[in-house]
Amino acid sequence: MKPWTSKQYMLAAALLLLVSNVFVLAGVAYNRSGDPIAKITLTERELSSPYSYSYRREDSGVAFYLQWRVHSDQTRYSSYGYYSGAYTPVSWLDKAKLDQLGFDTSFDPKQKGAYRVYNNLPEREVFLVLEYDGESYQRALKLAEENLFEKESLLESMPKDISKQEKTRIENNAKSARNFLEQEQNSRTRLFVIDADVNDELLRKKYADQDRYLVVKGKVGVSIQSIDKKSVLRGRITEILNNRIHIPLPFRDQLVEFSKTKKYRKYQGKKPRFQGTFAWGKRYEPWIVGVSMLE
Amino acid sequence: MSDITKSEAQHRIDQIKAFQDELSQLQHDDVLRLSDEQYQAVNAYHEQLQNNLVQEYDVDRDQRSKQLSRGMMIASFLGAIALAASIFLFFYKFWGYLTTPVQVVILVLAPFVTFAITVYVKGKEKTGYFAKLAAMVSFACFILNLSMLGRIFNITPTENALLVWAAYGLILAYMCDARLLLAAGIISFIGYLSARTGTWSGIYWLYFGERPENFFPSAIVLFLIPQFISQRHFWRFDDIYRVFGMITFFIPVLILSNFGHISYLDWDADIIEGFYQVVGFAVSAGAIVLGIRKHWPVVINTGNVFFVIFLYSKFFDWWWDIMPKYLFFLVIALTAILFLLVYKRLREHELRLLGGQSS
Numbered sequence: 001m002k003p004w005t006s007k008q009y010m011l012a013a014a015l016l017l018l019v020s021n022v023f024v025l026a027g028v029a030y031n032r033s034g035d036p037i038a039k040i041t042l043t044e045r046e047l048s049s050p051y052s053y054s055y056r057r058e059d060s061g062v063a064f065y066l067q068w069r070v071h072s073d074q075t076r077y078s079s080y081g082y083y084s085g086a087y088t089p090v091s092w093l094d095k096a097k098l099d100q101l102g103f104d105t106s107f108d109p110k111q112k113g114a115y116r117v118y119n120n121l122p123e124r125e126v127f128l129v130l131e132y133d134g135e136s137y138q139r140a141l142k143l144a145e146e147n148l149f150e151k152e153s154l155l156e157s158m159p160k161d162i163s164k165q166e167k168t169r170i171e172n173n174a175k176s177a178r179n180f181l182e183q184e185q186n187s188r189t190r191l192f193v194i195d196a197d198v199n200d201e202l203l204r205k206k207y208a209d210q211d212r213y214l215v216v217k218g219k220v221g222v223s224i225q226s227i228d229k230k231s232v233l234r235g236r237i238t239e240i241l242n243n244r245i246h247i248p249l250p251f252r253d254q255l256v257e258f259s260k261t262k263k264y265r266k267y268q269g270k271k272p273r274f275q276g277t278f279a280w281g282k283r284y285e286p287w288i289v290g291v292s293m294l295e
Numbered sequence: 296m297s298d299i300t301k302s303e304a305q306h307r308i309d310q311i312k313a314f315q316d317e318l319s320q321l322q323h324d325d326v327l328r329l330s331d332e333q334y335q336a337v338n339a340y341h342e343q344l345q346n347n348l349v350q351e352y353d354v355d356r357d358q359r360s361k362q363l364s365r366g367m368m369i370a371s372f373l374g375a376i377a378l379a380a381s382i383f384l385f386f387y388k389f390w391g392y393l394t395t396p397v398q399v400v401i402l403v404l405a406p407f408v409t410f411a412i413t414v415y416v417k418g419k420e421k422t423g424y425f426a427k428l429a430a431m432v433s434f435a436c437f438i439l440n441l442s443m444l445g446r447i448f449n450i451t452p453t454e455n456a457l458l459v460w461a462a463y464g465l466i467l468a469y470m471c472d473a474r475l476l477l478a479a480g481i482i483s484f485i486g487y488l489s490a491r492t493g494t495w496s497g498i499y500w501l502y503f504g505e506r507p508e509n510f511f512p513s514a515i516v517l518f519l520i521p522q523f524i525s526q527r528h529f530w531r532f533d534d535i536y537r538v539f540g541m542i543t544f545f546i547p548v549l550i551l552s553n554f555g556h557i558s559y560l561d562w563d564a565d566i567i568e569g570f571y572q573v574v575g576f577a578v579s580a581g582a583i584v585l586g587i588r589k590h591w592p593v594v595i596n597t598g599n600v601f602f603v604i605f606l607y608s609k610f611f612d613w614w615w616d617i618m619p620k621y622l623f624f625l626v627i628a629l630t631a632i633l634f635l636l637v638y639k640r641l642r643e644h645e646l647r648l649l650g651g652q653s654s
Contacts (some may be wrong), residue, residue: 003528006414008631009470013410013463017437020459021403024441028448058384060391061446116556116564122497234342242449247394256391285449 004188031281037140037204038214040132042066043294044272048189049259050244056218062247062259064276067189070237071136077211086238089225093196093235098222101196101235103124107165109231123238128218129195129207130240136192144184149178171180186271193237196220217284241284245278251291299470301530304352310343314358353421371424378428379435386439398447402440406463409433413471423471430467430476437463454500457487462587474535479538481517489515496559507547508559514544534593541582541594545601548575552605575605587641606630 004012047064069084073091098105102124105118131137151174158170197203200215207213220241225234247255258274277290299307321327329337348354355361382405390398410433417426432591439458464480467473489510493503494561504507518540520526521533548571551558555567562570582598607627614623 003469006418006470009466010410010414013466013470014407014462016459016466017406017410017440020437020441021444024444025399026452027450028444031448059387060389061387062391063446119556123499123502124497125499242451244446245449246446248447249391249393252391283451285451287449 003219003254005271028285031283031285032287033282035225036273036279036281037284039277039289040211040214041275041277041290042132042191043275044258045187046132046189047245047276050115062252062256063244064247064259066130066191066240066243066245066256068193068237068240069129069136069140069189071139073225073234089234089236090193091234092194093220093237095233097196098220098233098235101198101220103220103222103235105222105233107120107234114231116222118224118233121222123219125217125241126196126198126220127194127200127203127215128217128220128237128240129203130214131192131194132212132214132264133190134192134194134212136194137190138191144181148174148177148181183231189251193218193240196235196237199272212283214280216280247288251276251288254291254293262295301352301354304348305354306347308345308354308356311345315341318331325593353423354605362442367422368513371428375428375431375475376626378432382432382435383439390443395447402443404432405436406440409436413467413529417471423473427471427473427475429474430471434460434464434467436477452501454487454490454494457483457490467621468532472530477532477535478539483534485513485517485539485543506557506559507550510543510547514540514547516540517543532642534591537591538593538597539602541597545575545579545597545604548578549601549604549608555610562564572605572609576602579605591608603634 040227046067048067050065061173070088070090071092072084072088074089077225095105104123107114109118119130151170154170155174195203195207196218204216207215219238221236222233223236226232227234247259255274255276272294274291274293276288276292278286279289280286310547318329320326322329329560339356345356349356353408355364386401392617393401400637409429413426413429413433416429417423420426441459444450445452461483462479464476464483468476487514490503492509492512493506494500496509498509499504517536520540522535526536528530552568552571552575555562555564555571556568558571560567560570579598579602583595583602586594586596586598610623610626610630614626618626
């Protein structure tokens with residue numbers, strides 16, 4: 001290979017830089033052209049700020065993540081609260097739904113070697129529906145109320161001759177249950193993933209109410225769960241793509257102090273302090289369009 | 296003269312120095328005596344040749360100059376890394392206070408401006424160290440450019456960014472004869488091709504590292520590049536391609552030889568681990584033999600390193616728990632001695648071959 005001349009290097013570099021930037025910015029323009037495919041107003045409850053550590057503490061940019069939850073077969077309140085995340089098996093992501101999403105579920109999950117087969121199954125990119133402040137949230141609220149009722153009933157019917165250790169445990173459980181309900185009422189996210197499909201048009205027609213439903217891109221994986229002592233397949237929502245939303249000027253100035261809020265604020269059941277309106281464009285890439293403060 | 300490479304020019308200078316040393320020794324031992332005219336003619340020729348080579352290729356004339364060049368190379372390397380990090384962190388520190396149009400203009404212009412500076416410095420300064428430094432900064436600016444546009448506009452991440460970074464890294468590397476930039480371009484290329492390989496088998500591109508076999512195509516491509524595209528005009532670029540090709544192959548093999556369950560192969564995990572252990576030993580031994588045959592020292596050394604890693608990791612698996620530690624290290628020492636003996640035999644064999652050729 002003979003070295004190019006300086007002119008050839010300059011031309012190649014300039015062309016590469018130019019084409020790359022034009023391609024990226026044209027994609028941005030296309031995403032934001034016309035009417036957004038979705039527009040929704042979310043509060044601080046549905047948004048969380050990224051962790052800042054090491055050199056990221058010097059990052060002057062402000063961004064928020066969408067906070068979402070799912071209902072699982074095992075959704076219940078324990079002494080550790082109600083956990084939901086990337087490893088939570090989703091109750092409605094059953095075998096039939098996984099087949100519909102294109103997963104090969106022909107191998108019997110009860111057979112030997114099934115764990116290896118399904119652990120090695122690659123995750124798939126699909127479209128997901130997020131429901132805001134809807135039935136799923138009401139269900140979570142009801143679960144928290146039932147949990148409190150159960151724990152307070154235990155406290156009220158507590159025999160007098162039990163050990164001090166057992167008494168403390170029952171009292172603490174009742175206290176935690178009150179705290180969980182307060183979090184559920186005031187600070188936990190009301191955004192739930194409720195459906196998935198490979199066809200986004202279908203989902204947008206089925207969930208047409210733009211104030212309540214949001215179609216986004218995400219990833220689904222498969223795992224084997226033991227439900228009622230039987231091995232069954234359940235999907236997991238492992239990630240929602242473009243989940244991090246950058247906050248540009250002038251909204252940054254309004255939200256910068258909230259982005260530095262300590263994480264535990266949400267676990268203290270405190271009410272949200274602001275809300276933001278977000279739009280999603282043709283490429284499912286979001287941006288912020290408005291911010292207002294809450295009393 | 297303009298047809299030779301920098302490494303060939305340096306080799307010629309070293310050859311002249313060796314000739315001069317040997318000549319003075321021969322004269323001292325009364326084996327050879329040149330007439331004054333001959334001596335002056337040879338000296339004048341060498342002087343002229345050295346001046347031309349130094350002027351045209353900026354090669355090192357003596358040992359002291361070589362040491363200084365090495366110092367400059369290290370300083371340039373550290374400076375380039377630190378300057379690139381500084382640019383990233385500077386932008387991080389202040390970008391939040393800028394409006395979106397200002398951010399976009401800065402990000403788009405930064406690689407263009409730094410590329411123009413690289414071209415200017417390259418034309419002005421002969422050693423090339425400052426141009427390499429500027430080129431590294433330009434590469435960092437281009438990474439910053441695309442990654443920050445992605446953050447500002449919440450763009451879906453794509454592996455294609457790695458491909459354009461690889462292309463820009465390679466353009467700068469070949470323009471400035473910079474091995475650090477070649478390595479940066481190669482790493483971006485490895486990321487791109489491995490991600491693409493992963494997507495072909497259904498994996499989301501960012502998770503390509505979950506299946507180490509995704510790295511094999513890029514390993515093969517990198518190792519073969521110097522075979523098909525001559526790198527003789529560029530200072531040890533062929534070595535960099537081969538070393539990266541080997542590392543990209545052997546590290547996944549090493550991982551798979553210990554964690555068979557993450558393989559694409561639909562076999563029992565123990566069989567997969569055994570299979571990759573055999574592959575690791577066979578290919579690293581094959582690389583040593585190939586390196587000896589083709590006179591590729593870096594291939595021999597890299598093959599050696601991985602052969603030893605494969606061997607010692609097996610020793611560790613088999614014997615660390617069951618052997619007294621003094622015995623374990625004795626076995627390690629004995630295998631090292633065995634290696635010495637094998638290399639001694641190989642060396643004698645090579646010398647015999649050379650002797651046969653010369654007679």
